[in-house]
Amino acid sequence: MSNPFVDQRHLVDGTAAIRVAAGVVRVTGPDRFDVLNATLSQDLRGLAVGDSRDALELDGQGRIQHSVHVLESPDGTILIVPGETGAEFAAWLAGRIFMEDVQAIDVSAEFSVWGGTRAFGDLAWVDPWPEITTGGVTYGDEKIPDWTWVETLLPAGARPSVDVVDAILLDPIRVVAGRPSMAEVDARSLPHELDWLRTAVHISKGCYPGQETVAKIHNVGHPPRRLVRLHLDGSDSIFVEAGSPVWCEGEVVGTVTTAGNHFEDGPVALAVIKRNVDVAAMLTVVHDDYPVAATQQVLVPPSAGATAAERLRPNRP
Secondary structure (H helix, E strand, O other), X not given: OOOHHHHHHHHHHOOEEXXXXXXXXXXXXXXXXXXXXXXXXXXXXXXXXXXXXXXXEEOOOOOEEEEEEEEEEOOEEEEEEEOOOHHHXXXXXHOOOOOOOOEEEEOHHHEEXXXXXXXXXXXXXXXXXXXXXXOOOOOOOOOOOOOOOEEEEEEOOOOOOOEEOOHHHHHHHHXXXXXXXXXXXOOOOOHHHHOHXXXXXXXXXXXXXXXXXXXXXXXXXXXXXXXXXXXXXXXXXXXXXOOOEEEEOOEEEEEEEEEEEEOOOEEEEEEEEEOOOOOOOOEEEEEOOEEEEEEEEEOOOOOOOOHHHHHOOXXXX
């Protein structure tokens, strides 16, 4: 039987990989950057072969619909869409093409997607996290631990020449790095709440669905919730799960979105909680009626957003 802590270490040191559940779409045609730029939250102009971008599809109210990993290849722009089928995303994108010369094709059957801390082939998307990319912003000053992640597209049926481990082992590694994914997203999620403006949103880019909400919150508003990293009391060997409620002073203030047992940091979790919860407050996560003490580390501060209001604050030093 494999040891999950050993497998996690192998995943971190590049001697193991996981299979990534994702749809793959190839976008071709001379107008593709115009369509993608008007559709996704990231500025995709000037992509060169081999370039990677992190992007989001937002609805008209700025709520997150999909995470999209963009990779420019010699044969067109590749979109890796975690947790979705390529057919659904290709059909959605095709519905946004009008007179432009663009084709969106589901190529999921051509590829398998493998994740690890290094590339296992030539066609590989490199995660920019935690770099603050051009046009991006972060509201906090929490130091983000080292995070390296690469998703390699191999021909269907092929696999990397390293051990393949359970995909769930990535969760605690991602938690420690504060790296959001669609696991943190619900029907109300805004990118500001999850620190996703760091890599996936270009603040000053032209029109795309949800742009007005993104700009309004960034300049004059505050998102209603914020992402925190939780360090959990593991002394009773009770491990919380996604969906477990987070309590503070007798009321539910949020929900665990991802949880796991890290090979160095022990039991950890990401949670989305109400913005106004005191950053120094001790929290409690309840799992199967058992309370588990949790110490919060701020990833998105309560002051997130309202940058224009801050610039105009009287007597600002």
